[in-house]
Amino acid sequence: MKRFSLVVLVFLSVALVFAGGGKEEKIIFRVGSATVDPASEAIFKDNIAQFEAEHPGVKVEWDSSSGDDYQFAGLPSLLQSDTPPDIFFEWGGNRVRNHYLDGNAMEISDLAAEFRPDFSSSAWAGFEYDGGVYGLPLNQDITVQMWYDTAVFDELGLSVPETWDEFLNVLETIKRSGRVPIVMGNADAWVAGNFVGLMLYRMAGNEKAESIMGLEPGPGLDDPDFVKALEFAYEAGKQGYVNADMNTLGYEESFVRMFDGSSVMMPLGSWFPGEMALVGKDFRSTTLDYFMLPPVPGGKGDQTSVLGLNTGYVINANTKHKDLAYDFMRIMFSAESQARHSKEGGGMVTRPSANAVDEPIVAKMIQSLNEAGSLVAPPDTGYNLEMAFALYEAIARVFEGTATPEEALREAEAKIAHLRK
Secondary structure, three states, rough: OOEEEEOOHHHHHHEEEEEOOEEEOOOOOOOEEEOOOOHHHHHHHHHHHHHHHHHHHHHHEEOOOHHHHHHHHHHHHHHOOOOOOEEEEEOOOOHOOOOOOHHEEEHHHHHHHHHHHHHEEHHHHOOOEEOOEOOOEEEEEOEEEEEEEEEHHHOOOOOOOHHHHHHHHHHHHHOOOOOOOHHHHHHOHHHHHHHHHHHHHHHOOOHHHHHOOOOOOOOOOOOOHHHHHHHHHHHHHHOOOOOOOEEEEEEEHHHHHHOOOEEEEEEEEEOOHHHHHHOOOOHHHEEEEEEEEOOOOOOOOOOOOOOEEEEEEEEOOOOOOOHHHHHHHHHHHHHHHHHHHHHHOEEEOOOOOOOOOOOOHHHHHHHHHHHOOOOOOOHHOOOOOHHHHHHHHHHHHHHOOOOOHHHHHHHHHHHHHOOOO
């Protein structure tokens, strides 16, 4: 996911100069990070400036290098390299748990205690294991929201759908207007995977979906409830409700379709407003809003569930610079920085009383999180990556019509059957 899929690798190289016999020694302090949109980058630059001012002789250098490869290849390579990061960005959940089990995540309950009074209790999900804290949450993201152009809805006489039949009517009406109803840049597979991923929970129920994707004994990916969840993808592809090039269209390139008049809706997460700057757009100047998906017919699960997760930063358990890591984290996670992230559409981990929220879209997203009956994890961050890749490939094939839901999921289960416990 990306949230996350347009990913940037960040190294903060900190040079501390010691005088000694005319020779300079440098301590290099590295931080691997992802999904740095322009607004967040500006905040981090100010964090760096403050850090440098408070640590005379320390120079911070910002270097982007692995891009979209961070989540699946960049970070694993870094952690195994001769110059591993001291702090690294992660998606809360199974990925942080694996770092804890592998000994790569430092237990930082003492640092976390400094922030608990101002953070919402739900923000820590995915960073706590066996009574310890293994990272600080910086963002609480909704992974699937249906962003839409309110001006086009007004032009076509459409209202935000409250039922699945109304949603299907919206799709058909937009299609008849000559536009593509839903655009997805699914070249990396996770966009469509997350979109349908929410339907897996709503159709099968949280417990069953978690068991299947968690590779527990019993039903597999080809379970009838999962098959039914993918039927929407199959029909959406056949009816032309999604862009035909979705599986080759890049993530950032898909944004343009929301502004050139060719597409009207996009299933993406709460980071979308901030990332619009990547294509030269300011969310405040657009006519975009979002709605949460309506209940799916025949669903056995929580129809108010929200696909989402917490993201933040983990300190490498093998770092030689724990004190520097703590100092930088205190600046990065300060109330001032959190307030700025919230104003730009990020953050959302602090309690409403701790930060004044003056951006309507951010306030709306906080309300959506508060109204959710449950927060469920995206397949690629909450579960085994091999399983997630197989599932995402199946979903992509169903959307493009090269396999039925039954065929695609049966093949996916066959690929990962060896992983079942």
